Each structure stands twice: as C-alpha cells, then as structure tokens.
Amino acid sequence: MPADDRTEREESLFEAPPLAEQERMVEAILFASAEPVRVAELNARMPHGCDAAEALALLRRRYQGRGVQVVKVGEAWVLRTAPDLGFLMQKETVETRKLSRAAIETLAIVAYHQPVTRAEIEEIRGVSVSRGTVDQLLELEWIRFGRRRMTPGRPVTYVVTETFLDHFGLESARDLPGLKELRAAGLLDSRPLPGAPSEDDEAGEDGQSDMFEDES
Amino acid sequence: MPADDRTEREESLFEAPPLAEQERMVEAILFASAEPVRVAELNARMPHGCDAAEALALLRRRYQGRGVQVVKVGEAWVLRTAPDLGFLMQKETVETRKLSRAAIETLAIVAYHQPVTRAEIEEIRGVSVSRGTVDQLLELEWIRFGRRRMTPGRPVTYVVTETFLDHFGLESARDLPGLKELRAAGLLDSRPLPGAPSEDDEAGEDGQSDMFEDES
Amino acid sequence: MAETEPDDFFAEGPARDDPVAARRAAEALIVDVEGFEGPLDMLLTLSRTQKVDLRKISVLHLAQQYLAFIERATALRIELAADYLVMAAWLAFLKSRLLLPPEPGDEGPSGEELAAHLAFQLERLEAMRQAAAQLMARDQRGRDFFARGIPEDVTRVRRVRYTATLLDLMQGYARIRTRDDFRPYVLDRDAIYTMEEALERMRGMIGYAGDWVALSTWLPEGWELDPARRRSATAAHFAATLELVKQGALELRQGESFAPIQIRRKGG
Numbered sequence: 175m176p177a178d179d180r181t182e183r184e185e186s187l188f189e190a191p192p193l194a195e196q197e198r199m200v201e202a203i204l205f206a207s208a209e210p211v212r213v214a215e216l217n218a219r220m221p222h223g224c225d226a227a228e229a230l231a232l233l234r235r236r237y238q239g240r241g242v243q244v245v246k247v248g249e250a251w252v253l254r255t256a257p258d259l260g261f262l263m264q265k266e267t268v269e270t271r272k273l274s275r276a277a278i279e280t281l282a283i284v285a286y287h288q289p290v291t292r293a294e295i296e297e298i299r300g301v302s303v304s305r306g307t308v309d310q311l312l313e314l315e316w317i318r319f320g321r322r323r324m325t326p327g328r329p330v331t332y333v334v335t336e337t338f339l340d341h342f343g344l345e346s347a348r349d350l351p352g353l354k355e356l357r358a359a360g361l362l363d364s365r366p367l368p369g370a371p372s373e374d375d376e377a378g379e380d381g382q383s384d385m386f387e388d389e390s
Numbered sequence: 391m392p393a394d395d396r397t398e399r400e401e402s403l404f405e406a407p408p409l410a411e412q413e414r415m416v417e418a419i420l421f422a423s424a425e426p427v428r429v430a431e432l433n434a435r436m437p438h439g440c441d442a443a444e445a446l447a448l449l450r451r452r453y454q455g456r457g458v459q460v461v462k463v464g465e466a467w468v469l470r471t472a473p474d475l476g477f478l479m480q481k482e483t484v485e486t487r488k489l490s491r492a493a494i495e496t497l498a499i500v501a502y503h504q505p506v507t508r509a510e511i512e513e514i515r516g517v518s519v520s521r522g523t524v525d526q527l528l529e530l531e532w533i534r535f536g537r538r539r540m541t542p543g544r545p546v547t548y549v550v551t552e553t554f555l556d557h558f559g560l561e562s563a564r565d566l567p568g569l570k571e572l573r574a575a576g577l578l579d580s581r582p583l584p585g586a587p588s589e590d591d592e593a594g595e596d597g598q599s600d601m602f603e604d605e606s
Numbered sequence: 607m608a609e610t611e612p613d614d615f616f617a618e619g620p621a622r623d624d625p626v627a628a629r630r631a632a633e634a635l636i637v638d639v640e641g642f643e644g645p646l647d648m649l650l651t652l653s654r655t656q657k658v659d660l661r662k663i664s665v666l667h668l669a670q671q672y673l674a675f676i677e678r679a680t681a682l683r684i685e686l687a688a689d690y691l692v693m694a695a696w697l698a699f700l701k702s703r704l705l706l707p708p709e710p711g712d713e714g715p716s717g718e719e720l721a722a723h724l725a726f727q728l729e730r731l732e733a734m735r736q737a738a739a740q741l742m743a744r745d746q747r748g749r750d751f752f753a754r755g756i757p758e759d760v761t762r763v764r765r766v767r768y769t770a771t772l773l774d775l776m777q778g779y780a781r782i783r784t785r786d787d788f789r790p791y792v793l794d795r796d797a798i799y800t801m802e803e804a805l806e807r808m809r810g811m812i813g814y815a816g817d818w819v820a821l822s823t824w825l826p827e828g829w830e831l832d833p834a835r836r837r838s839a840t841a842a843h844f845a846a847t848l849e850l851v852k853q854g855a856l857e858l859r860q861g862e863s864f865a866p867i868q869i870r871r872k873g874g
Contacts, residue, residue: 201457206758241417257745268748282738300646368715422752498779
C-alpha cells in the first residue's frame, strides 16, 4: 500500500489525482484543523493540479445533514459539529466570560457599522466607550483595527474578524441578522446632527460600502 | 428550530432517536472530543435508549475509504485522518538564502584553483576556513573531494562538481572568467602592484588548465 | 426590527401630560440611574413610556420627562455625571426651539430638524440593541457548535535552499584577489622550506659534519636573512635533524636553554 501511494504521488506531479481522491484530501485537511483553512492553502498543500474548490463542493454535499458540517467562514472553510447536537457536548462546552452590556453593544455596532471609529461608536451609544470594553473585544479577537479614516486626525477604525464570524457561525459580515432591513431603514447611515459640521460623513459612508459591497 | 430540538429531546426520553440520528450524534461527539471516547461514555452522553455501538458500526462503515477513519485506540474510539494522507499534514516551506561570504570565497577558490587543499584555500583567503563552510559546500554538492595531494600528510583536495557547473550555467570550470575578464568587467582592481608581474594572468590560466587536466 | 422590544427596564409608564405620573417616573429613574448607560440610554427608556413607534414619538414630551428627572435629581442632591447635564441643557434648548416660533433671520437648524435627529439617534440605538440581542442569540462556537477536539498539527518542514550567482562567485574571487593590495596569484610558497627538502639537503651534507657545528650555520644560502624564510628553514632543518638522529646518523646537543643547537656526524 505505501508503495502504491508513493507511485500515485509521484504520478501526481504530472496529473492531478482523481476528484474523489481530492475530496478525501480536503476532508483530511479540514478534519485535522480546528481553525478555518483557506482554499488557497488547501491548494498549496494538495498535490499539483488539484482543484480544492471543486473537491470542497463535493465534500459539502457529502456532509449535508451529518453530525459534522462543512462551514464557510469568510474566505476559509472549517468543519463544525451541527448546532442541533450542541446538547451532547456539555463536556466540550467552554464557559466564556460573560460580556458586559457595553461590550455586546459595542461589538454589534462594530459589526453592523464597520469600519467604525471610536467616536462613532460613542455617538451611537451616547456614552464614552471605555478602553476596557474595546480591549476585551480585541483580546477575544472578535474585532481588530481597520484602515484609518481619511478624515482630520486620521482616526483608527474597527472591523470584525474572521474569529468573530467563526464564533457566531457567520459566513460573512453580510450575513449579520437583520442587516438588510437596518440598512433599508437608514439606521446604518451616519447622519450628522443638523447644523453640526461633519467632514467625516462622506468618508463614513464610503468606508461602509467598501466593506460590504465589494464582496457581492 | 431550537423548539423542535427540545421537543425531540423530550420525546427521546421515551423513545430512542432513529439510528441515523444516533450515528450523527456519535459522529459529532467523536469529532469534538479532545480524547478517544469509550462506547460506555457515548451511551452516557447520548439520549436514553440509544445504542452507541450500533451507531458506531454504521459510522465506521460510512468512513471506510474516506480521508478520515474511525479508529479504535485501546477500548476507545477516535477519528483520525487516513494514514496515506499523512503527507498533507506537512507544509514544506522553502527558504532561499544567500550563501555566506566565506562560503562564496571558498567556493570561488576551489573553482579557480582546483584541485586545492584546505591549507591552500586558507593561504589564499588569508583566514582559516571553518569546517562548517566546507561542509556546507559539500552538502550542497557544489564541491567534492578530489585526489589526495602527494605531499607530506597527503592532504585531501577539493574540486567542483557537475552540480556546481549546472547551478552556475557553466559547461566546464574552464569557462569561469579569467582574471583578464574579471578585470575588464571591473570586478578586479586594474591597477597592478608595482613589481607584481602581470604575467600572473597567464600563470592563472596556466595553473588552471594544469589543475583540470588530471580530471578530464 | 423593532417589533419585539425587550422591556427589561421599564414597567408600566404613565400616560402623557400627567404631571404626577411624570414625577413618579422621574423618581423611578433616580432609583435606577446607576443602571443606565448614559443619557441616551435613559431617553430611550423614557421613550418607551410613550408606547408608540419611536418614529412617532413626541420629542417635546420626552424632553419634558427628562428635564423633570433632572429637576428631581437636583432637588434630591443626587450627583449626576456631566453628560446628563449636557443633555439636559441641550433638551432645554430643543424645547424652546420647538415651542417658540423661529426668530426672523435665525440661522441654524429648526427645532423639528433637531427633534428628528434625536428620534433617529434613539431609533438607531434601539436597533443596535436588537441587533446585539439577535447576534448573541445565534449559535455560538463552544456553546452550540464545536471545533475538532483533536486537531492534528501540521508539521512545518523548512527547507533552506542556498543560492549564489556566477556574479557572486566572481565578485568573491575578485575580492580575495584585490585584498592586501593584490597578492600575486601564484601560491605563496617561497617562504616555506619543507622538512622533506631539509632532509634531502642534510643527507647530502652529513659527511662534512665530523665535528660539532651549529645548526644555524647549515641553513641554505638565501634563507638566513629574511626572518620568515629563516624561521621556516630553521624549523625544517631542526625537524630533519631529529629525524636523522632517530636514524642514528647524527648526534645533537645544546649547552643550555636557548643556546645554539650543535650537530655532528655519529660514529664514522
């Protein structure tokens, strides 16, 4: 057997392995990893000539309705247990530190308004954001620094991460619950106080459409 | 959905879930567990009335020939990637590094003066040659041992290899540019030392051809 | 978005325009003031007492409720964070704008515009609360779904490939050759006298060493002056001497440390 494998692998330098075999490979790689793996990395690890995306599509179909599912997180793929079986996993359940109300709201604001500056978060919540709140979210790796806003002072912005998407089982930030409705209702606009000078209005909206639209 | 699950779970207190469902459960538990799981534990974690052993047998069959296998470890069960796919779990990174100055100089001396002893290399470079440098060149298969010199101590000599010629795109070591060309290319200081006879160009080339004769 | 308002903060609210109820509400807020995340949060809570869609809210009434609360707090000498007072000042201004007709030539936004903005802020905050609740209600990793429990490490095999170009090689060689003011190419062997050479030479000369002679006088011609050459020749001849003594062809003596070494032919 091992000899056979070797031959097969050597051959694969010239010809890609059959798709069923590629599917096995994607399966093995995804099983081995607790964290999402990008298609590019799959391709890099599989023999030359493989098409990880195609093999992945097969694998997804195969795992439909199973106890384990192939899940997309951002641009990467990962296996997760089916959420309806969570009750079996008391042993594996990790007690997460309870987030404060401020932290949860700040997280939601970053997710729905990203990229968003601290000033904007404060404006939406109507209170100043404590350093600890932001730090906690950064530490959880649920938010990270985005690009600086091209407005006076060039403030940093915050965006949500792939870890965030992974934690909440989201394929992308566009899949946030109610996002469309919120946007349609104009509730994600940054609307300045009438009469108040605001240069960063334009930039804010630009940044936002950047974030969500270049994907669709 | 969650409501449904609950109903199902409550029902399951009285009636075991269908076997296909039990198989999903075993799959999820084995997947998420940090260590091999015994059948007794599977039964303990699954709803009342389940037959983990039977579900496990189904699962094993399902994973036959897949990229992942259900494997027995002692009395417990675990999911493992198929052994023939182990090569996917390696990530080879090739790092290209410049050869150190000492190695390049040593290599140049071997190339221009072969066959040459270590003592001669040291004499030409004016510093001692570390074992590591020579070993590195030997390992790269750019130099190899030549014939021993017929002088006291019978020191080994070094010559360059085919691999060396390949790497540098040379047909033979004689194609190495001579001192004249080096000088013309501005690589060699053109001012001759007072008293230093310029015939040493000739000598150089002579010496070189001398040295190569015993090879061909 | 706003169909299911969580009413975790406020119980039954008073009807509009009921001053007694307004005061009671203000008192209820005072008990709770620690629990609010700032004035906007408090306004949002107050707005729920109106039991209407946030878009139809009476901002004027809201402002009055808020100002009643501030008044009450001041009367009770409760210390409020500065932003509550800033909000109070702003709402007082808004109230006057809403109640008084605009003065001719008055610049700036109208009371209605300001009120609309406040309503927008409240609606947005409310929407974010809802969104946060929905987010947290999602299946979460480590609670509802799980990652692989025994991840297999990817072993990283790092291979280093060394490269050099022909140019590197030539430059390297040129560097050596131009070092020390261009040392001549030929191997620099002229200051070295080997033991073999010395042995050969001495064998030929042994016959003349019938009596004790200083070794130093045996050095070949041209090797006595230059120190490097003299050192090499001396060493070579001394080693050759030892070899010849071992073979029983020569005798060797030295009067004291560092005295000249003398040799003579052995036997005869």
